[in-house]
Every structure is written in C-alpha cells, then in structure tokens.
Amino acid sequence: MIPLPTLLLGSILAMFVTEDLTCIGVGLLIASGQADPFWGTVGCFLGIILSDLSLWLFGRHVGKPALNWRWVSRRLPARRLDEIGGWLDRNCGKAVLAARFVPGSRLPFFVAAGILGRKPGRFIIWTFVASLLWTPLLVLSTAYLGENLLGVQWLAVAIAGMLGVSMLLRVRRRHHEFWPAWLFYLPLLPWLAWLSLRYRSFTVWTAANPAIPAGGVVGESKISILDQLPADAIIPSFLVEPGEGFERIRQVRRDLVNREWNYPLILKPDAAQRGAGVKKIAGDVEMQKYALEQPGAILVQPFHPGPFEAGVFYYRLPSEEHGHLFSITDKIFPVVVGDGKSTLEQLIRCHPRYRMQAAVFLSRHASECDRILAKGEEFALAVAGNHCQGTLFRDGAHLITPALERRIDAICQSFPGFFIGRFDVRYRDVERFKAGRDIAIVELNGATSESTNIYDPAWSIWKAYATLFRQWSLLFRIGHENRQRGQSPLSLIRLLILIRNYYRQRRVNSLAD
Numbered sequence: 001m002i003p004l005p006t007l008l009l010g011s012i013l014a015m016f017v018t019e020d021l022t023c024i025g026v027g028l029l030i031a032s033g034q035a036d037p038f039w040g041t042v043g044c045f046l047g048i049i050l051s052d053l054s055l056w057l058f059g060r061h062v063g064k065p066a067l068n069w070r071w072v073s074r075r076l077p078a079r080r081l082d083e084i085g086g087w088l089d090r091n092c093g094k095a096v097l098a099a100r101f102v103p104g105s106r107l108p109f110f111v112a113a114g115i116l117g118r119k120p121g122r123f124i125i126w127t128f129v130a131s132l133l134w135t136p137l138l139v140l141s142t143a144y145l146g147e148n149l150l151g152v153q154w155l156a157v158a159i160a161g162m163l164g165v166s167m168l169l170r171v172r173r174r175h176h177e178f179w180p181a182w183l184f185y186l187p188l189l190p191w192l193a194w195l196s197l198r199y200r201s202f203t204v205w206t207a208a209n210p211a212i213p214a215g216g217v218v219g220e221s222k223i224s225i226l227d228q229l230p231a232d233a234i235i236p237s238f239l240v241e242p243g244e245g246f247e248r249i250r251q252v253r254r255d256l257v258n259r260e261w262n263y264p265l266i267l268k269p270d271a272a273q274r275g276a277g278v279k280k281i282a283g284d285v286e287m288q289k290y291a292l293e294q295p296g297a298i299l300v301q302p303f304h305p306g307p308f309e310a311g312v313f314y315y316r317l318p319s320e321e322h323g324h325l326f327s328i329t330d331k332i333f334p335v336v337v338g339d340g341k342s343t344l345e346q347l348i349r350c351h352p353r354y355r356m357q358a359a360v361f362l363s364r365h366a367s368e369c370d371r372i373l374a375k376g377e378e379f380a381l382a383v384a385g386n387h388c389q390g391t392l393f394r395d396g397a398h399l400i401t402p403a404l405e406r407r408i409d410a411i412c413q414s415f416p417g418f419f420i421g422r423f424d425v426r427y428r429d430v431e432r433f434k435a436g437r438d439i440a441i442v443e444l445n446g447a448t449s450e451s452t453n454i455y456d457p458a459w460s461i462w463k464a465y466a467t468l469f470r471q472w473s474l475l476f477r478i479g480h481e482n483r484q485r486g487q488s489p490l491s492l493i494r495l496l497i498l499i500r501n502y503y504r505q506r507r508v509n510s511l512a513d
Contacts, residue, residue: 002035008043015047016054019106022047023135027142037143045135052110052127059114085116092119093126100130176464177393177455178356191469195476204479205472207489209446211417214490215479216446219271219502222299225444228415234441235426239270240291240298248291252300253284261302263287270297271502304426304440308433309333310396313451314408315420315474318481323409323419326471329452330396334361334381338373345369347379354381357390395453399434407436419478422449447475 002010007026014022023044029035088095092113099109113123176184196202209215212225223239238255240248256262267290268278277294280303281287291298309331316323334354336347348354348361361381362369373379382390412418424442425433432438451471454464479489490498 002029004036004039007035007039008046011040011043012047012050015044015051019048019051020138023138024142027139030139030143037140040143041136041139044139045131048131048135049128052106052131053124055107055110056114056120056123056127059111060120061114064115088113088117089119089122092117092122093129096123096126096130097133100134176461177457187465188468188472192472195472199476199480201480201483201489203489203492203495204483205447205475205489206495207479207482207487208420208475209418210482210487211415212421212446214447214495214498216421217448217490217495218499220446221297222268222270222443225446226441228418229441229444230411230414233411233439235301235304237299237301240300242295242297245292248298249288252287252291255300264303266301266303267291267294268299268301269294270299301442304442306426306428308427308430309442310399310425310427310433311393311452312408312423312425313421313449313471314412314423315478316409316412317474317478318419318485323405323412325400325405325408326474327451327453327467328396328399329456330394330399332392332394334390334392336373336379336381338375338377338379340375341372343370343372344379347373348381353392354390360390392457393452393455395456395459397453399430401434401436403436404434407439411439411441418444418446419482420475421446422452 011022011026014025026035026040026044030037030040095109095113099106117123192202196204206215206217211228213220223237226234226237236259238259240251256265263281263283265281265287266278267281267287279286279290281290311327311329311331313326313328314323315326336344336351336354338347342350344365345362348358354361365381368379408423411423422445424445426440426442427433427438429438451467453459454467456464483489
C-alpha cells in the first residue's frame, strides 16, 4: 500500500503533467490494491482543481496583460473581447462542463476564461462541480475495470487511428490540385531545410533575380517588370496610381482615348498574387465601379482574346550563356454549357470538376446564379489563368520546341538580372506559338512563381513533388551563384517583414473593396 502523503502529493503533482493518464494510473493502483480508493480519488480531485485554477490564473495574470500589446490589440478589438467575455460569463457552467469532458478543449478554454471572464467566483464553482463529476467517474471506473481498461484504451486508439486514416484517404481521393495549400506544401519543408544547409542560407534564393525586388517574393510591381521586356512581346499596359477615385476614372478615360483602346479591358492590382482582383471590364460603368472599389495601383490592359494561354517557366544559371524552358502549362478556362433547364448554379454544382471550386464561381457570378442558360449557351466562369481562380492546368510539354526556347531566352536576356520565373502568355495559334512568333506576355512572376504543371490532374503526387523539388533546387542554386557574384540575399528578418507588410496591405485593400 502506497503511503497516504506520497499518494496525495504524487497525484497532485502528476496532474500538472497529464490529468487523464494520472487518473487512469491511480485507478490501476486501486485495482491492484496498492492505493486506497477514497484517498486516491481525493488526491486526483485536488490535483485537477489546482491544475485547472493554475490555467485560469495564467490567463488572468499573464494572458490578460498581453491584450494591451499593440500587435494583439490591433487584431483583437476591445468590443469583440467584451462580447466574448460576456458570453463566457453567461454560459460559464455549460462551457466548463464541456471543456472538462471534451478532449483538447480544457487548456484553451480555461486560459481564455482567465483572460476574458469577469466572474471568477462562478468559474471556481463550476470547475469544482465538473471535477467532482469527472474524477470519480474516471478513477473508479478504471479501478473497477482494472487491466481490462487497457483493452478499451487500445480499442479507442484503434478507432482514432481508423478515423485518421479515413480522413487521409478522403483527402487523397481528392486530387492533390485541390488539397489545402498548407497540406500540399508541407512535404516541401524538409527539402527547403536541406537546401538551406547545403547553401548555408535559408534566404539565398531571394538573390535569384537581382533585377526584381527580393527576387520576386511578393508585392513586386507588375508594370515595372513588363516595362523591362521587349514591347513586341508583351500586352501593352498602363498604370493608374492610387488616389482619389474620380480622378482615377478620368485618367483611365484619357489614356484609353490617347491609346485608342476599346472595351473590353483587363483591370487588376499592380501587386497581387494568384489572380486576385483580376476582372474583365465590358464597359465604362464597370470600369468606374472597379476604380472606386480598388484602392491600390491598378494595371490596365486591353483584353487579349487568346483563345489560348500558357504558363512558361524559364530558368538560366548565371554561369550559363543560354537559358532553358523548365516547363509549359497549358491552361484551359472553365466553361459551362446550358441545357435549357438548369440554372448556372445547378450546372456548376453538378459538374464533376467545377463543383470542387463552386464557392469561387458562385461568388464571382452571384448576380447570374439563378439564370437558366439556354441550350448550347456557353458561359465562361473565369478569365484569369490561375488555378485558384478555377482554370484547369495541363502539362504542356508538347508545346516546347527549340524555336520557342530560343525566343523566350532572347526575351529574358533582354532583361538583365532575371534568371528564373514564369511568364503568363496569351496566343492565338498553336503552331505560331511553338515557333516563337505568337507571344503576348500578360505578366512575369519571379522567385515564388510555380511550375504550374504540377496541378495537372493526370499527374501523380510523386511526379508533382519531384518537379516542385527540382524547381526549388534550381532557385537555391541560382541564388547561390548570384551571391558568389556579389548579390546579397535578403536577411530572414527583412524577408519576414516584406511578407508581413504585403499581406497586411492586401488585407487593408480587401476591407476597402
């Protein structure tokens, strides 16, 4: 029999490490006759009460002062915190009981209650009640079942494992092109760690394109890059600077007259990622609306009818005389065809592919969702050649020719300081494009652009990762060679600040839309 002081002190201290395992352990000691049932349960009860109150005190004396930090206060308005605190006070009993019986919820809730709750007496009472219900239930049921509980535990582990496998299989059944970005890029992290060790820098890749700020991480000006490329290879563009909305509208009108451009136009933010904010404008009313709603700099281009678009990924090692086409992505724009009976929303939701991105399409065409499309009527769901905007990506290796490679290389050589990135190109004729004679560059993206053929539905996940890993290997190698030639990469701190500022500004712009 374990001495009473040892049992009580050991149970209380162990609770600060793990509550459930301590209760199970004490229950097994009771079942084997090594611990007194009453005092074993009391020790667990006291330990649970003290550990719960310690979490509440941590929230009150450590977490609450943190709310006054400027970084926190900007993201958690006082009004919202008051609302949450009021809810916690009104629903204290239900919330404490739920946190006690739902695994994983105790720590965040008890800390939040300490930070935001305004009625500590009510919290303490309900914590006492919840512990009084929970502790005897777990300790004494373990003591009663004894070693048989191990079988129950293993059964629970097995069930949890099967649920986890089921979730993974569910994700796997959805092709990797539709995986969440964090999940798809997770396996890339160890490879980036290895490349960082190999080249003795985590950020050496930011030196890959000296001609583009930070190599082209985020936020680079699209028009500043287009201005460096041959005029006969790009879609002409002009920039509308940030400013008063109606003055911007007048500027657009003046430039359209001076350039003799007509609608439709393509308007998009000058600094944006993944097709965000790209809109085809059919007339003056839509242009005015866009100019008033978009606070940042706007890039204006005449609409290129295509009908084809490709993503051309190019690289050149600084030590090489000529560059290479790493890949080409053949882009297929989403179109639904009416049947004379179904609404646009029904056509999207019934389509085996488009239903996967229904939220994107329905939000974009909210005013058309209830319209019944005539039989045979085609409705274009996207104009931006971006996967996250709904465009289908296919590997376009069949489009690569020596003539096209020479033409792209000549374009890139005219832009000193550019070594790796992806061109988004529109063209009218496949054979002329393959010959390098039909190229209209929409934009050029730098270091963090992707070889977008990795999203080809026909590709296996292994082929996609092999391509992605090779792309990043080239990026690190090019950055390393440029560093040896005197180009300094960004420091990690400057890189993080750059990314933070970009996404902060994007959030401000989205709130202003």
